[in-house]
Amino acid sequence: MSLPNINEPLTKQSLESKTLVMEELGKEESYLRLVTRRFFKHKLAVAGLIVFTLIILMDIFAQVIAPHHPNAVSDTFEAAPSADHLLGTDQVGRDVFSRLVYASRVSITVGLGAVAIYVAIGTVLGALAGYFGKWVDNIIMRVTDVFMSFPYLMVILVLVSVIGPNLFNITLVLGILGWPQVARLVRGSVLSIKEMDYVKAGVALGYSTPKIIFQHILPNAFAPILVNATFGVASAIIMEASLSFLGMGVRPPAASWGNMLTQAQSLTVLSSQPWLWIPPGLMILLSVLSINFIGDGLRDALESNQSR
Amino acid sequence: MFQYIIRRILIAIPVLFGVTVFTFFVINMAPGNPVDMYVNPSATPQQIALAKEQLGLNDPLWVQYGHWLGQLFQGNLGFSYSTREPVTSMLIERLGPTLLLMGTSLIVAYLIAIPLGILSATRQYSWIDYLTTGFSFLGVSIPHFFLGLGAIYIFASKLELLPTGGMNTLGGTTGFGDTFFHMILPVLVLATGIAGNMVRYVRSSMIDVLGKDYLRTARAKGLRNFIVTNKHALRNALIPIITIIGMDIPLLIGGAVVTEQVFQWPGLGQLTIQSIGSRDYSALMALNLIAAIAVLVSNLLTDVVYSIVDPRIKYE
Numbered sequence: 001m002s003l004p005n006i007n008e009p010l011t012k013q014s015l016e017s018k019t020l021v022m023e024e025l026g027k028e029e030s031y032l033r034l035v036t037r038r039f040f041k042h043k044l045a046v047a048g049l050i051v052f053t054l055i056i057l058m059d060i061f062a063q064v065i066a067p068h069h070p071n072a073v074s075d076t077f078e079a080a081p082s083a084d085h086l087l088g089t090d091q092v093g094r095d096v097f098s099r100l101v102y103a104s105r106v107s108i109t110v111g112l113g114a115v116a117i118y119v120a121i122g123t124v125l126g127a128l129a130g131y132f133g134k135w136v137d138n139i140i141m142r143v144t145d146v147f148m149s150f151p152y153l154m155v156i157l158v159l160v161s162v163i164g165p166n167l168f169n170i171t172l173v174l175g176i177l178g179w180p181q182v183a184r185l186v187r188g189s190v191l192s193i194k195e196m197d198y199v200k201a202g203v204a205l206g207y208s209t210p211k212i213i214f215q216h217i218l219p220n221a222f223a224p225i226l227v228n229a230t231f232g233v234a235s236a237i238i239m240e241a242s243l244s245f246l247g248m249g250v251r252p253p254a255a256s257w258g259n260m261l262t263q264a265q266s267l268t269v270l271s272s273q274p275w276l277w278i279p280p281g282l283m284i285l286l287s288v289l290s291i292n293f294i295g296d297g298l299r300d301a302l303e304s305n306q307s308r
Numbered sequence: 309m310f311q312y313i314i315r316r317i318l319i320a321i322p323v324l325f326g327v328t329v330f331t332f333f334v335i336n337m338a339p340g341n342p343v344d345m346y347v348n349p350s351a352t353p354q355q356i357a358l359a360k361e362q363l364g365l366n367d368p369l370w371v372q373y374g375h376w377l378g379q380l381f382q383g384n385l386g387f388s389y390s391t392r393e394p395v396t397s398m399l400i401e402r403l404g405p406t407l408l409l410m411g412t413s414l415i416v417a418y419l420i421a422i423p424l425g426i427l428s429a430t431r432q433y434s435w436i437d438y439l440t441t442g443f444s445f446l447g448v449s450i451p452h453f454f455l456g457l458g459a460i461y462i463f464a465s466k467l468e469l470l471p472t473g474g475m476n477t478l479g480g481t482t483g484f485g486d487t488f489f490h491m492i493l494p495v496l497v498l499a500t501g502i503a504g505n506m507v508r509y510v511r512s513s514m515i516d517v518l519g520k521d522y523l524r525t526a527r528a529k530g531l532r533n534f535i536v537t538n539k540h541a542l543r544n545a546l547i548p549i550i551t552i553i554g555m556d557i558p559l560l561i562g563g564a565v566v567t568e569q570v571f572q573w574p575g576l577g578q579l580t581i582q583s584i585g586s587r588d589y590s591a592l593m594a595l596n597l598i599a600a601i602a603v604l605v606s607n608l609l610t611d612v613v614y615s616i617v618d619p620r621i622k623y624e
Contacts, residue, residue, distance in 0.1 A: 146326040150603075242452070
């Protein structure tokens with residue numbers, strides 16, 4: 001599933017990673033360097049990283065970049081793109097470009113926020129289940145099964161519409177429902193890591209259980225969590241956009257890339273004012289695509305068996 | 309095996325119970341009252357109170373849930389507060405269009421994805437491989453509503469080749485040809501996403517298998533490459549793919565909410581949106597129940613099929 005390097009024949013690549021492993025034995029911080037090097041060889045991942053950084057910068061400097069306030073109403077509405085309004089104005093006369101810039105904040109907040117919540121929940125539950133085993137494991141895994149059997153989209157739609165569709169609630173709901181996969185991943189890693197000698201040494205030395213779990217076991221289960229979380233950010237962004245598009249996410253006047261496309265459901269807007277809906281759609285595509293490329297690059301770089 | 313299936317079904321019952329309890333209480337946390345949709349807008353407060361009493365909405369939540377569950381065991385899913393239709397007939401009416409749309413999309417997606425994945429794996433690092441991988445990333449990254457609107461913009465609005473939405477032309481013929489034309493765009497959108505996901509799994513699974521020793525043996529015996537790839541390798545590569553198919557199948561029921569909305573397709577997804585809009589509690593409960601059953605059944609089917617195609621896997 002990896003996107004390979006265009007210039008590197010397979011044999012040379014595998015030879016090189018072998019020498020890198022040899023180097024790794026000698027140096028302390030070279031694992032990080034090895035991973036970074038592998039990541040930067042993945043051209044699409046690097047491109048993704050650049051695009052995503054630009055989007056984050058747009059998010060931070062929204063006030064500087066956007067020529068107008070996102071909710072400010074001008075006297076020209078439904079105007080075509082012009083020098084003053086780069087992407088024209090919408091039905092109420094708000095500047096589309098400014099709304100586009102500010103809406104990046106919504107996507108980034110939901111993406112990073114929801115994933116942060118569910119990675120935290122999933123890591124703790126997975127670590128508890130894997131480390132303690134027995135009935136703790138049993139209970140946690142049964143709850144995980146229930147959550148995995150939820151008709152995901154439907155439960156999200158119902159929950160969000162019930163507790164009120166807004167940015168905070170969407171982030172929360174996606175965070176609370178998203179953890180089962182992470183929990184399973186972490187549980188699996190912990191199960192194998194806890195049999196390692198260094199963990200047993202930690203137990204014999206009398207370290208406290210939380211210290212063993214969080215300082216000795218979890219750092220070594222980091223790689224799969226990071227890859228999962230990266231892809232998670234991308235799907236959370238799509239989910240928020242879809243909810244907002246359906247009118248059950250972030251609602252106007254607040255701007256979200258998803259809700260900027262809602263009006264395009266009317267055929268007149270769709271066919272005669274493409275500047276209203278194509279730019280926000282492209283922004284969603286661009287950010288999701290860039291994050292997926294980053295995730296793919298990370299997976300290639302972190303997977304220890306580089307057989308492909 | 310038989311015992312395993314029975315046990316899995318028994319485990320599924322508390323899971324389903326959990327799902328219905330969860331959705332029931334969540335739905336009833338909603339502010340406002342479903343009775344507003346039931347009575348006519350000019351009803352007096354007395355009439356509203358009477359309707360509430362009749363519908364049992366004044367009972368404590370757990371009594372209401374018990375009532376719902378009791379009715380469920382008698383095969384009664386209740387009736388819609390807004391349209392006053394029985395929920396069962398609403399569901400049956402919507403199930404057909406959704407199954408038609410999603411079934412076609414899944415088949416189309418697999419017919420595209422499996423050959424492309426094989427091609428991509430056998431010609432690793434070729435331009436076909438890069439193109440396929442690129443498109444698969446695009447396919448999983450593009451939001452369905454954007455792709456759908458784009459398709460309507462190009463094929464319906466500008467080129468005027470295909471209808472913008474719905475399942476049949478209003479007042480026109482209702483034959484299969486007409487439905488077929490209405491299906492092209494939504495199937496295109498849904499198949500893009502499903503195929504984009506599938507191609508990546510087929511590719512990596514094929515690459516794994518192609519490196520195995522028994523394939524080298526097959527080639528060494530002098531078998532033609534075509535047979536080695538499409539018979540020996542593919543059969544083994546498809547085993548992990550079953551899991552992905554199993555994850556796609558619940559989409560048949562509940563996954564097309566956005567696409568159905570964009571194309572005004574009269575299926576279960578659109579019913580979900582309408583039910584949320586009109587706070588149609590009984591319809592929402594039924595929709596969630598069906599979707600959860602779909603997930604559980606396809607999980608079970610996946611495991612069973614898995615053990616049939618790969619006899620090394622045994623369940624106790």
